[in-house]
Amino acid sequence: MIKLLKNLRSQLLVLLTHTFALPVLKIVRRKKAFPYSMEQLSALPFDTVGNEVWQLLNENNLRLLPYYERHDIKHVVLGYPFTDEGEVCLQFFMLANGRVSFPVLATVLYGLVTMPEYYASFRKAYARGKEAGDLSQLDWFGIMPELLMDVRKQYHVNKIV
Template identity: 50%
Template sequence: MNKLHKKLLLLRSKLLVFLTHNMALPVLRFIRKPKIFPYSDKELQLFSNGTLGKDLIVFLEKRKIKLLPHYAKHDIKHILLQYDTTDDGEVCLQCFMLGNGHISFPVAATVFYGMVTMPEHWSKFKTAYYRGKKCIPIAGWKWFEILHQPTQLLIDKINTDAKS
């Protein structure tokens, strides 16, 4: 990989972070007025091992990501859908949500951005989209109410309770 290619990948990544964290997130908080995440970092540490709440704080700490009260639901989806917080992981998560029937501006914008700027990951995006189509709808889940449940049980539910 040459220097220019590395610089372009870094720029692409920074642009994705800027568009999601600095543009979309503040606008969505203003428009949607989402529920504030009900737990602090310290409270999540007290959850039992293997629960979604405990796995959330471990996930964030491992990646050196700060718990953002208006973004916790998104981070929970990363855990349950098993897409990392890489650029292609972010787009895969949104492709899954699109396939799963959750159509919103952030989903559409992220999928569009990924399709335009990340052609090397198109096959992953397609796989994520079709995975979302075959799984049960998760957009209506009560994200903050399932934090005490075993993470693996929830992952298995998503992966095995596919629509017929």
């Protein structure tokens, strides 16, 4: 029964983000186009942010989603996996780092209401976000050719413990 509930919870999270949030983001966000294709990301040197994004997407059989690439880059830089826990931890990190937006608040609230087993992870993610440097002015697309280790060091993004 618990496994069924967790599966339903995962499906609901995907439905809310991919079916409802992505179309709204396409309308609301008038961001510049992501300047890389999957092929270009794969050609970047090993251990760069861009190559790590390519590896993460490739390993999870995912493709670049228009208007959502920045989110995938955050997964790489912050080190959170593409799991329910990882999605909510990423948003707790961003909230603590000063990012207050509807998607962040909605995901944090969703995690608090439906994922009590991950509260310890959420607290750690929040603490990491507080400790990290200010990411609000980071050029997420501009860091693609940079070494991931250097970006994490520059912005004080500590390892997940």
